[in-house]
Amino acid sequence: MNLIDGKATAAAIKAEIKEEVEKIVAQGGKRPHLAAVLVGHDGGSETYVKNKVLACEACGFESTLIRYEDDITEEELLDCVSRLNSDSNIDGFIVQLPLPRHINEQKVIEAIDYRKDVDGFHPINVGRMAIGLPCFISATPLGILTLLKRYGIPTSGKKCVVLGRSNIVGKPMAQLMMQKQYGDSTVTVCHSRSLNLKEECRQADILIAAIGRPDFVTADMVKEGATVIDVGTTRVPDATRKSGFRLNGDVKFDEVAPKCAYITPVPGGVGPMTICMLMLNTLSAGKHEFYN
Numbered sequence: 001m002n003l004i005d006g007k008a009t010a011a012a013i014k015a016e017i018k019e020e021v022e023k024i025v026a027q028g029g030k031r032p033h034l035a036a037v038l039v040g041h042d043g044g045s046e047t048y049v050k051n052k053v054l055a056c057e058a059c060g061f062e063s064t065l066i067r068y069e070d071d072i073t074e075e076e077l078l079d080c081v082s083r084l085n086s087d088s089n090i091d092g093f094i095v096q097l098p099l100p101r102h103i104n105e106q107k108v109i110e111a112i113d114y115r116k117d118v119d120g121f122h123p124i125n126v127g128r129m130a131i132g133l134p135c136f137i138s139a140t141p142l143g144i145l146t147l148l149k150r151y152g153i154p155t156s157g158k159k160c161v162v163l164g165r166s167n168i169v170g171k172p173m174a175q176l177m178m179q180k181q182y183g184d185s186t187v188t189v190c191h192s193r194s195l196n197l198k199e200e201c202r203q204a205d206i207l208i209a210a211i212g213r214p215d216f217v218t219a220d221m222v223k224e225g226a227t228v229i230d231v232g233t234t235r236v237p238d239a240t241r242k243s244g245f246r247l248n249g250d251v252k253f254d255e256v257a258p259k260c261a262y263i264t265p266v267p268g269g270v271g272p273m274t275i276c277m278l279m280l281n282t283l284s285a286g287k288h289e290f291y292n
């Protein structure tokens, strides 16, 4: 069994990004600038945004954090998006999800200028990704693709099973694994209504679990020699931790790992890569790599 070290891979990529940024700046170019909008005080969102700001520092980016209380109106948030769209100093920005219930998330996503949509959630980026055109690709699936590539794990012609069909992970992951220029795999997507889910999983050369159900994937669902990617990060109570919780993956790691050729841990697998790919997208935005 080989452990896929997302933390080390992300650190290496961030160092590469920083090197490129310093070259750009030395040649008189602009330091990439990421803005993050955080609404309310959700513990998970606070941590994610804090880590994104730290990652910006590691990459030599400028960053701006814009905070609102959770009673902000939809109109006020849309005004903020509009200001960021037209601020030429900001190369890319994200609005941290989830948003409070009274705000229509899809409306906010669609208000973001797709050329600054470094999360890759805008329908234009999703559509371009689906037909294989250059665009911002959602960070978690892009991070997984990057791990598979950096670890030299063959995907072409392999059978890939994706558990979960969310817009931010499952669907784009399945799209990318299927496309010729990325995974080039034969892909099956399973969800909460899927029949014979265990049998489907047992066929997988590459199993990607993104359902948010702790320890859902057990050893009897995994083929000998498979590669298992665990996207799940559920906070489960843990009295032994100072925080009172730990992050639990969708895979029952101890029993699944011995059967795998490769497996990602939680934490330290997909999570650090997600933030790292946001940085890569911000670098691309700064370079106007996909759009003018």
Ligand code: NAP
Pocket (backbone or CB within 6 Å): 140, 163, 164, 165, 166, 167, 168, 169, 170, 190, 191, 192, 193, 210, 211, 212, 213, 231, 232, 233, 234, 270, 271, 272, 274, 275
């Ligand atoms: P989500 O929007 O809640 O979607 C979950 C998906 O899993 C849905 O498609 C759902 O099916 C499916 N599902 C739920 N229970 C199932 C079951 N018992 N059997 C089969 N399918 C089931 O979640 P998400 O945003 O994609 O996130 C998934 C997990 O990844 C969460 O733990 C989240 O915290 C984590 N995550 C981690 C990162 C990272 O960087 N590490 C990034 C994003 C998300 P239906 O469609 O039928 O409801």
